[in-house]
Amino acid sequence: MNEIIQKPKRFIFNSLVFKISFFVTLILFISLAVFSFVFVVSERSEILKDIVKNGEVFAHSTVEKIYGDYAQYYIHPLPEDFETFKQLTQTTLNNNKDVIGVNLIAFNGRILFDSGEFITGKATSSERKVQDSQLLQILASDTVSSREIYQNNEWVTEIVVPLTEVGGGHILSMRYLVSNTSLNERMNEIYKQIALTVIPLMVLIILVVVFFTVPLIRPIRGLTQAVEKIRGGDLNVKIDTKSKDEIGQLAVNFNEMSEELKKLYETLEEKVRMRTRELENKNQELNKLNKELEGLKLKTEFLQIINHQLRTPISAIRGYLDFWKTGVYEKFPPQKQEEIKGNIISASEQLAIIVNNMIEALQLEADGSVAKLDISDIDIKGLIEEIYKVDFEKKCIEKKLFFKLNAQDVGTIQSDRKYLTAIISNLLDNAFKYTLQGGVEITIVRDNTTIEIRVKDSGIGLNEEDKLKLFQKFVRSKTAIKISPTGSGLGLYIVKKMTDILHGKINVMSNGTDQGATFIIKLPIHHEKN
Amino acid sequence: MKKIKILFIEDEKLLRTLFEDSIAGYGDQYPGYSFESDATPDLNSAMNYLKENPAMDIIVLDLRLPVGETGMVEEVPEKENGFTILKYVRSDMKFKDTKVMVFTNLSDPETKGEAETLGADGFMVKSKTLPTELLEKIISLLK
Numbered sequence A: 001m002n003e004i005i006q007k008p009k010r011f012i013f014n015s016l017v018f019k020i021s022f023f024v025t026l027i028l029f030i031s032l033a034v035f036s037f038v039f040v041v042s043e044r045s046e047i048l049k050d051i052v053k054n055g056e057v058f059a060h061s062t063v064e065k066i067y068g069d070y071a072q073y074y075i076h077p078l079p080e081d082f083e084t085f086k087q088l089t090q091t092t093l094n095n096n097k098d099v100i101g102v103n104l105i106a107f108n109g110r111i112l113f114d115s116g117e118f119i120t121g122k123a124t125s126s127e128r129k130v131q132d133s134q135l136l137q138i139l140a141s142d143t144v145s146s147r148e149i150y151q152n153n154e155w156v157t158e159i160v161v162p163l164t165e166v167g168g169g170h171i172l173s174m175r176y177l178v179s180n181t182s183l184n185e186r187m188n189e190i191y192k193q194i195a196l197t198v199i200p201l202m203v204l205i206i207l208v209v210v211f212f213t214v215p216l217i218r219p220i221r222g223l224t225q226a227v228e229k230i231r232g233g234d235l236n237v238k239i240d241t242k243s244k245d246e247i248g249q250l251a252v253n254f255n256e257m258s259e260e261l262k263k264l265y266e267t268l269e270e271k272v273r274m275r276t277r278e279l280e281n282k283n284q285e286l287n288k289l290n291k292e293l294e295g296l297k298l299k300t301e302f303l304q305i306i307n308h309q310l311r312t313p314i315s316a317i318r319g320y321l322d323f324w325k326t327g328v329y330e331k332f333p334p335q336k337q338e339e340i341k342g343n344i345i346s347a348s349e350q351l352a353i354i355v356n357n358m359i360e361a362l363q364l365e366a367d368g369s370v371a372k373l374d375i376s377d378i379d380i381k382g383l384i385e386e387i388y389k390v391d392f393e394k395k396c397i398e399k400k401l402f403f404k405l406n407a408q409d410v411g412t413i414q415s416d417r418k419y420l421t422a423i424i425s426n427l428l429d430n431a432f433k434y435t436l437q438g439g440v441e442i443t444i445v446r447d448n449t450t451i452e453i454r455v456k457d458s459g460i461g462l463n464e465e466d467k468l469k470l471f472q473k474f475v476r477s478k479t480a481i482k483i484s485p486t487g488s489g490l491g492l493y494i495v496k497k498m499t500d501i502l503h504g505k506i507n508v509m510s511n512g513t514d515q516g517a518t519f520i521i522k523l524p525i526h527h528e529k530n
Numbered sequence B: 001m002k003k004i005k006i007l008f009i010e011d012e013k014l015l016r017t018l019f020e021d022s023i024a025g026y027g028d029q030y031p032g033y034s035f036e037s038d039a040t041p042d043l044n045s046a047m048n049y050l051k052e053n054p055a056m057d058i059i060v061l062d063l064r065l066p067v068g069e070t071g072m073v074e075e076v077p078e079k080e081n082g083f084t085i086l087k088y089v090r091s092d093m094k095f096k097d098t099k100v101m102v103f104t105n106l107s108d109p110e111t112k113g114e115a116e117t118l119g120a121d122g123f124m125v126k127s128k129t130l131p132t133e134l135l136e137k138i139i140s141l142l143k
Helices: A002-014 A016-054 A081-094 A133-142 A178-230 A245-325 A334-370 A380-398 A417-433 A466-471 A477-483 A491-502 B013-027 B043-054 B080-091 B109-117 B130-141
Strands: A061-065 A073-075 A101-108 A113-114 A146-153 A154-162 A171-178 A375-379 A404-405 A411-414 A439-445 A450-457 A476-477 A503-511 A519-524 B002-009 B032-041 B057-060 B072-074 B098-105 B122-125
Touching: A081 A450, A154 A178, A171 A178, A178 A245, A245 A334, A245 B013, A245 B130, A334 A491, A334 B013, A375 A380, A375 A417, A380 A404, A380 A417, A380 A439, A380 A450, A411 A417, A411 A519, A417 A439, A417 A450, A417 A491, A417 A519, A491 A503, B002 B013, B002 B043, B002 B130, B013 B032, B013 B130, B032 B043, B043 B080, B057 B080, B057 B130, B080 B098, B080 B109, B098 B130, B109 B122, B122 B130
Parallel strands: A404 A439, B002 B032, B002 B057, B057 B098, B098 B122
Antiparallel strands: A061 A073, A101 A113, A101 A171, A146 A154, A154 A171, A375 A411, A439 A450, A450 A519, A476 B072, A503 A519
């Protein structure tokens, strides 16, 4: 709510138009005040002159007005003595109702008369001599001047009228005291007159300023509101363009601009829509392409492997079998013949391993995380013992190795028997294959949620690079190839994939070549469906 | 009796054995020739062997060879390693009388073209070639 009330207020005081009109009004008012002041001053001066003029200071014929504005008087005949002079002064005072006191200084060629203190009717004046310097000061002034003085508990105005030499006599100065009350009465008339003139004038000024300002403010406010609307996203704004001045022109330009903006915006929106649609299409194409590429990559990868790995044993088998066809086989000594037969068997074994593993890996890759699991409670210790007995015991005894299974109260886990068997068989196969002395030890540890199977051998071990690449497909360690040339490089890849499918983890530890290796598999005890 | 010295560069042990067995078995079918063969499994050992034994009559060269003994084998090694050996042999005058027979499973025309450009004297695809055919080709190259 505050925001709504404040906004127009802020608008008025920040408005340039308001500022300009405010200053214009101020300047006009100041001019009016100056004019009034000058008028008052001049009127007051006129009143004072009037008092002097109308004073008939010297009521009898001896005083005559000579010039116009400036009260120039002379006394004729000049008084012969001070008493006459004093009477003259008293008469002046009596004859002017505005004047409450008169002081005259006169010189008759022989005597300088000074009526002394102001003669107020009551006060007595005494003869006094005028100093030369005072005389000069009085003579130097040639205009009527006035000042306010405080006398007998009231403010009175002193008017000084300097007089010049006239005829045979000299009057040097006349000083009147005028009552402020009567002066103020006459000034009040003036003030009334000024008020009657100035107040309507001020009202007129305000009206004129408002008359010129409001038509300026309104379109500018409209313009501002329109700009705010456009900023808010409303492009259908139009402003009234009736006025023919600059503001009107601005409004016309503004309307044109907003029209163009609207068009631009509409085409822009259309363009963005089109571009988005294009991008979406492209994206779909790309996704499709990507899937195709992924498939292609997989295909290429397997093709290369088939080319390299499958052709080798096939070439060997073909080459050796040709020995029979050509009869060369018979020429070899029996020992060599056995060796050749061994090579053929080895080649066909390699072929079988590669083909089987490849099918298995492809199957795992195709099924991935959506592989169908057949979950049951498996006695893990029993399963390992069974696998060992069936597939590895004979080999272990032949190679004079030991096998040890450490498992106490490990109970059962929920898992897929087929995958679990494959994982353990693969790891045991590797362990027995690459261990030449010592043996293989399996340790099973169970906690609340997981079961950990450690397959430890004393075999050829793994270096750092081996450990990094071990679980990638088609990768075999050089030392492993030396010991067992047949292999697909897929065994541990398959183990890794299967462990993933069972939501488990596999890791390997080895201190280096010939230091043995430990494969650690962690599996959840309870199978959770995806 | 002409003695033929052959170096067989091949990473698959099974094929190296087959080749040596074939020479032993079929060698006497070529009267007037006697064979002496050796085999190396990778780029490094092949280069070392050639530096020490430049007087080879023919090199049977697989292209996709591992670099050396260490580390893991990524089962599809780079064919560039084979070409490295070919370039080396063709750049050294010690081998000006040595024939190079590229013996690979790569059957695409680009590989064949590249091998010929680099100076291979023959190009045979392993899986399509029986040992007797390889020996015949070797003899015909050396005649």
